[in-house]
Amino acid sequence: MNSPTRNGGQGDLVIDISDLTKDYRNGEETIRVLKSVNLRVRRGEMVAIMGPSGSGKSTLLFVLGLFLPPTSGTYLVSGRDVLSLTRTEQAIFRREMMGFVFQSCDLLENSTVYENLELPLVYAGVKRRERPDRIRDALSRVNLEHRLHQPSNRLSGGERQRVSIARALVNEPEFILADEPTGQLDRENSLRVLDYFNKITAGSNVAMVVVTHDATTAEHCNRTCVLSDGVLNG
Amino acid sequence: MANKHTRLAAYLAHRSRRGTTWLRMRDIMRVSIREVLRKRRRYIGVIAAIALGTAGFITIVTMGRDLKTNFNNDLDMLGGATIINPYFEQEGMERLEWFRDRTLASLARIPGVVDVTGILTKPRAITTFQDRIFGFNLVGVDAAYWQVFSFNAAAGRLFDAADVDQGARVCVVGTLLARTIFGGDQQALGQILSIDDNLYQVVGVLGGVRAGDRGQFIFLPITTARARVVDISQPYSVYMRCATWDDVAPVAAAVKTVVEANQTARGLRVNVAWEPLKQVQRIFWWVTLFIYSSIVATLILGGLGIWNIMMAAVVSRTREIGLKKAMGALDNDIFFQFLFESLCVTMTASLLGIGLGRVGVEYMSHMLGARPPEGLFMVCLAAGLAFAVVIGVGAGMYPSIRASRMQVVEAMRYE
Numbered sequence: 001m002n003s004p005t006r007n008g009g010q011g012d013l014v015i016d017i018s019d020l021t022k023d024y025r026n027g028e029e030t031i032r033v034l035k036s037v038n039l040r041v042r043r044g045e046m047v048a049i050m051g052p053s054g055s056g057k058s059t060l061l062f063v064l065g066l067f068l069p070p071t072s073g074t075y076l077v078s079g080r081d082v083l084s085l086t087r088t089e090q091a092i093f094r095r096e097m098m099g100f101v102f103q104s105c106d107l108l109e110n111s112t113v114y115e116n117l118e119l120p121l122v123y124a125g126v127k128r129r130e131r132p133d134r135i136r137d138a139l140s141r142v143n144l145e146h147r148l149h150q151p152s153n154r155l156s157g158g159e160r161q162r163v164s165i166a167r168a169l170v171n172e173p174e175f176i177l178a179d180e181p182t183g184q185l186d187r188e189n190s191l192r193v194l195d196y197f198n199k200i201t202a203g204s205n206v207a208m209v210v211v212t213h214d215a216t217t218a219e220h221c222n223r224t225c226v227l228s229d230g231v232l233n234g
Numbered sequence: 235m236a237n238k239h240t241r242l243a244a245y246l247a248h249r250s251r252r253g254t255t256w257l258r259m260r261d262i263m264r265v266s267i268r269e270v271l272r273k274r275r276r277y278i279g280v281i282a283a284i285a286l287g288t289a290g291f292i293t294i295v296t297m298g299r300d301l302k303t304n305f306n307n308d309l310d311m312l313g314g315a316t317i318i319n320p321y322f323e324q325e326g327m328e329r330l331e332w333f334r335d336r337t338l339a340s341l342a343r344i345p346g347v348v349d350v351t352g353i354l355t356k357p358r359a360i361t362t363f364q365d366r367i368f369g370f371n372l373v374g375v376d377a378a379y380w381q382v383f384s385f386n387a388a389a390g391r392l393f394d395a396a397d398v399d400q401g402a403r404v405c406v407v408g409t410l411l412a413r414t415i416f417g418g419d420q421q422a423l424g425q426i427l428s429i430d431d432n433l434y435q436v437v438g439v440l441g442g443v444r445a446g447d448r449g450q451f452i453f454l455p456i457t458t459a460r461a462r463v464v465d466i467s468q469p470y471s472v473y474m475r476c477a478t479w480d481d482v483a484p485v486a487a488a489v490k491t492v493v494e495a496n497q498t499a500r501g502l503r504v505n506v507a508w509e510p511l512k513q514v515q516r517i518f519w520w521v522t523l524f525i526y527s528s529i530v531a532t533l534i535l536g537g538l539g540i541w542n543i544m545m546a547a548v549v550s551r552t553r554e555i556g557l558k559k560a561m562g563a564l565d566n567d568i569f570f571q572f573l574f575e576s577l578c579v580t581m582t583a584s585l586l587g588i589g590l591g592r593v594g595v596e597y598m599s600h601m602l603g604a605r606p607p608e609g610l611f612m613v614c615l616a617a618g619l620a621f622a623v624v625i626g627v628g629a630g631m632y633p634s635i636r637a638s639r640m641q642v643v644e645a646m647r648y649e
Contacts, residue, residue, distance in 0.1 A: 065560065067642040088564055095562020102646070106557045110272045120561045122261040167561070 012078065014175050014207035015041040015064065020073030022059055033059045034070070035230040039209075041175065046201045046208040048218040051227035057211045058179065060227065064209060065100060065177050066090045078174060095123050099168025099206075103180035106164070107152040113139070113163050114148050120171045138170040139163075141203075142196050158189030165196055175207035176200075182217050194220040262567055266574035270582075273547075280539035281583040284625065287532035288587025291621075292614040293594035294525055299478065300604035314444070315514050316479050317382060319505040320489050321471040330501050332468035337496040341474060344488050346481025351378040352469030354459050359452070361427050363415050370411055371451045372429065374459025374466060382475045388441030389419035393455055397437075401457040405434040410449030412439045427452070432462045479511055479518075536583065537625040544576050544633035548640075555637050556645025569638035576630025577623065584622030588615050 022034040033056040041047050051057050062068040063075070066082060075083050077097060085093055094100075107116050117135040126134065139145045142162035147155065155163065161181060168176050178197070182190035198220055201208050210221060218224045225234035270277065294301075320341075322331045333341075333352050342350040354374035361368050377395040379385070385392065389412075393404050405427060407415075412422040419439040426433050429452070440448055459466050474489075476482050486506050493499045548555070555568055591614070599605055 062643050065642075067560070067646075091559065091562050091564045093562075094560065098562075100560045102557075106553060108554060108557070115268075119265070119558065122258060122265065123558075123562045123564070123567060125258050128261075171562075 012043045013040055013076075014043050014045075014078055015039060015209065016074075016076040016079075017064075018074045020063065020075065021071045022056070022063060022068065023071040032071075033230050034063070034232075037073070037227075037230075037232045039225065039232060041207045041209060043174075043205040043207055044201055045223065046197060046210065046221045048221035048224040049209060049211045049227055049232075050213065050215075050218055050224055055227045056230045057227050060232075061177055061179055061209070061211050065098060066093060095120060095171060097174045099171065099173040099176040101161070101164045101168050101176060101178040101181045103183040107155075107160055107167075109153055110151070112149050112151055113144065113155070116152055116163060117167050117170050120167060124171055126171075134170055135166075138166040141169060141200060142166045156189075157185055158192060161185060161189070161193050162196065165193065165200070169200065169204075169206075172204075173206065175209065178208065178210040180212055180214075181210060182212070182214055187216075190214070190216065258567065259570060262571050263574050266571050267578050269571075270575050270578045276543060277579050277582075280536050280543060281579060281586065283532050283539060284536035284580060284583035284622070285587035285590060287529050287536060288584050288618045288621070289590035289594055290525070290529045290532070292588060292591030292611070292618055293598060294529070295614050295617075296591070296595050296606050296611045297598045297602070297604075300598070300602050300606055314383070315507055315510045316476040316482055317507070318474045318476065318482065318486050318489065319471060320474070320493070321503055321505065323501040323503050325501060331498055332470050333472050333493075334497050337493055338469070338472065340492050340496050341472065341489065344474075344485050344492060346476050346478075346485050347474050348477050349378045349381045349475045350472060351376055351382050352456070352472045353379065354456060354463075354466045354469055355471075356459075356463055356466045359429060359463075361415075361429050361452070363425070363427060366415075368411070368415055369450075370408075372454065372459070372463060372466065373448075373451055374454050374456040374463070376456045379453075379473070382473045383442065383444055385440055385442040385445060387438040388445065390423045390436070390438030392438050392440075393453075398455040398457055401461055402455055403432060403434045403458060403462075404437045404455065405429075406438045406440055406453040407436055408440050408449040408451040409445060411452065412436075429454075430462065430464050434458075479515055482506060482511055533621070533625065536580075537629045540576055540579055540625065540629040541633065543579075544572060544630050545636075547575070548572065548633045548637045551637075552640065552645050552648040555640050556642050556648065559640070559642045560646065565638040568640075569634045572634035572637045573627065573630045576634070577626035580622040580626035580629075581619070584618050588618050591615075591618070 017037060017039045020034055020037040020039075021032060024031045024033055037060065039047070039060075049057050049060060059068065063070050066085070070083065074081065077093075082090075082093055108119070114132075114135055117138060118131055121131050121134060136145055136148065139148060142165050144159060144162050144166060147159060147163070152160065152163065161184075165176075165181075168178075181197070182193055185193060194217060197208060197210070200206055208221075210217060212218060223234065225232050227233075320333075322333075338350055338352050341347065356372040359370055359372035361370065376398050377393065380392045387406075388409055390406075392406055393402065396402075397404055407422055407427075409419065412419050415427075416422040416425055416436075422436045422439055425436045427436060428434075434454065440451070440453070454463065474485065476485050486504050489504050490499055490502060493502055558568060592611070595606065595611060
C-alpha cells in the first residue's frame with residue numbers, strides 16, 4: 001500500500017516528539033511506560049503504532065492528544081512547543097489542531113449525525129450559518145451525506161465509525177489520532193474505513209497516527225512503528 | 235501566563251475561527267435544552283415537586299391577606315376577635331363625653347380599619363301592637379353596623395345607607411321580638427310599630443350567627459332615632475372592625491390619639507377581645523407554619539432531586555464528557571452545559587408552577603369573592619423565578635464543577 005508520494009519523505013513536519021518519557025507512580029515504585037520515544041509525522045503521512053497490550057500505545061496516544069503530560073521530553077506540533085500550554089490552551093489546541101477517532105465509535109447517543117458533527121464546531125465558535133456546509137463537506141468525505149439527520153443509534157457499526165471520522169475532520173485539523181479505529185468493525189467495514197483514511201491523508205495533507213493491533217490496518221499506513229516495552233522502533 | 239496566551243494566540247491566529255464567548259454560550263444553552271428535552275422523563279418528578287411548591291407559594295402569598303380577611307369574617311361571626319370597641323366610661327350617673335361625627339370619620343381613616351359604626355341606645359323602650367305592650371332595647375345604627383357584626387336579614391331586608399340618609403321611618407326587629415309580637419319572622423314584615431308616638435314599618439328581621447344576642451332589640455336608622463326618639467343616648471360607644479387580626483393591636487393603640495386629635499378623650503376606654511385574638515393568631519400561625527414548611531420541604535426536595543439527578547447524569551455521561559473534552563470543549567463549556575441543564579429544569583418547573591399558581595389565585599379569588607392586587611402576583615412571580623434560579627444554580631453547581639474538572643483520560647476509560 002505504501003506509495004512513493006506518501007512515504008513520509010516530503011511535506012511539513014506536523015508531529016515531532018523527542019526523548020519523550022512517561023512515568024507512572026505506583027506507591028513507592030515508578031513505572032516507566034514510555035522510554036525516550038522519538039516520533040516524527042509529516043503532513044499527508046499515516047503512521048501506525050503497533051505493539052502488544054501494555055506496551056504503552058494508548059499512553060503515547062494520550063500524550064499526543066495532550067490528555068496526559070509526559071514526564072520529560074519535547075513535543076512540537078508544526079514547530080511549536082505544545083507541552084507548555086495551560087489547560088485552557090490545551091483544549092483550544094485540541095479543537096483547532098487535532099481530531100480524535102475512538103475504537104468504540106463514541107457518538108453522542110440520542111443525537112443525530114448532524115448534531116454529532118456540529119458539537120466540535122460549537123466549541124470552536126464557528127458561526128451557525130457556516131456549519132451546515134462544513135458538516136456536509138466532512139460527511140461527503142466518508143460518503144455519508146444521506147445520513148445527515150439520522151439518529152446516531154440507528155447507524156451500523158461501520159457508519160458510526162465513518163461519522164466519527166467525519167467529526168474528527170469537521171474542524172479541519174492538522175492531524176488525527178485514531179485509537180484502534182477498526183477494532184470493532186468487520187473486515188469489509190474495516191477496509192472501507194482504512195480506504196477513507198488513505199484518501200483523507202492523501203487528499204487534505206492531514207497527518208494521522210493510528211494505534212492498532214491489526215496488521216491489515218498497519219499495511220494501509222505509510223509507516224509502521226512498533227512500541228515494545230516502552231521503546232518505539234521504526 | 236500572559237506570555238503563553240500571547241504565544242498560543244499567535245499560534246492559532248491564522249486559523250481565526252474562534253467565535254465569541256456569547257456565541258458559544260448560546261449554542262451550549264441550546265445543547266443543554268435539547269439534552270433536557272430528550273431526557274425529560276427523568277426530570278418529571280422534580281419538575282412536578284418544584285412546580286407544586288412554587289404554585290403553593292404564589293397562591294398562599296398572593297391570597298394571604300384575602301384569606302385572613304375571609305377567615306376574620308368567619309371568626310367574627312363566632313366571637314368578633316377583630317372588633318374593637320372604644321367607649322366613654324360612665325362616671326356616676328353621667329357620661330361626660332361621646333363620639334363626635336368628625337371623630338368617627340377620623341377613626342374610619344385609621345389604616346387597617348374596615349368599618350366604623352357608632353350606636354345610640356335607649357334601654358327599656360316600649361311599643362304597643364294590637365293593644366298589647368312590649369318592652370325592648372331601642373338602638374339607632376347606620377348601615378355599617380350590619381357589616382361590623384356580619385349580620386344579615388333572617389327575613390326581609392336590613393335598612394341601607396339611603397334609609398339612613400333620608401331618615402326613613404323603618405325598623406329592623408330582633409328574632410325573639412318578631413316571634414313574640416307578630417308570631418314569626420315572615421309575619422313581622424310590613425307591620426307597623428308605634429314607638430314614642432311615631433309609626434315605623436318593619437322592613438326586616440335580624441339574622442346572623444350573633445343575632446341571638448340581640449333578639450330583644452329594635453333597630454332604627456341612626457338619623458331617624460336621633461330626630462324622633464325622646465331620651466335616646468349620644469353615641470357613647472363605637473364598634474370598629476379591622477381587616478385582619480394583625481391590624482387589631484396597631485388600631486387599638488391609635489384610637490386614643492385619633493380621638494384626642496378631634497375632641498376630649500376623658501373617660502375613653504378601648505375594649506379588645508385580646509384572649510380570643512391571641513388564640514386565633516396562635517392557630518393561624520401554626521397553620522401558616524405548616525403550609526410554608528410544606529412548601530419549603532417540597533422545594534428543598536425538588537432541589538435535592540435535581541442535585542441527585544445531575545450527579546447521576548454526570549456519572550452516567552462520564553464518557554460523553556471525556557469525548558467532548560477530547561473534541562476541545564473547555565472546562566467552562568462542560569460546566570455551563572450542566573449548569574444550564576439544571577437551570578432549564580428549574581425554570582421549566584418554575585414557569586409551570588407560576589401557571590398553576592395563577593390558576594390557584596383565580597380559583598381562590600372566585601371562592602373568596604376578592605381580587606388580590608396584581609402587583610402582588612407579579613412580585614410572587616418574580617420571587618418564583620428568582621427561587622428557580624437559586625435552586626438551579628445551587629443544586630447544579632457541584633455536579634457541574636465535578637463534570638468540568640473531570641480528567642479526559644479517566645473519563646474516556648470509564649466503563
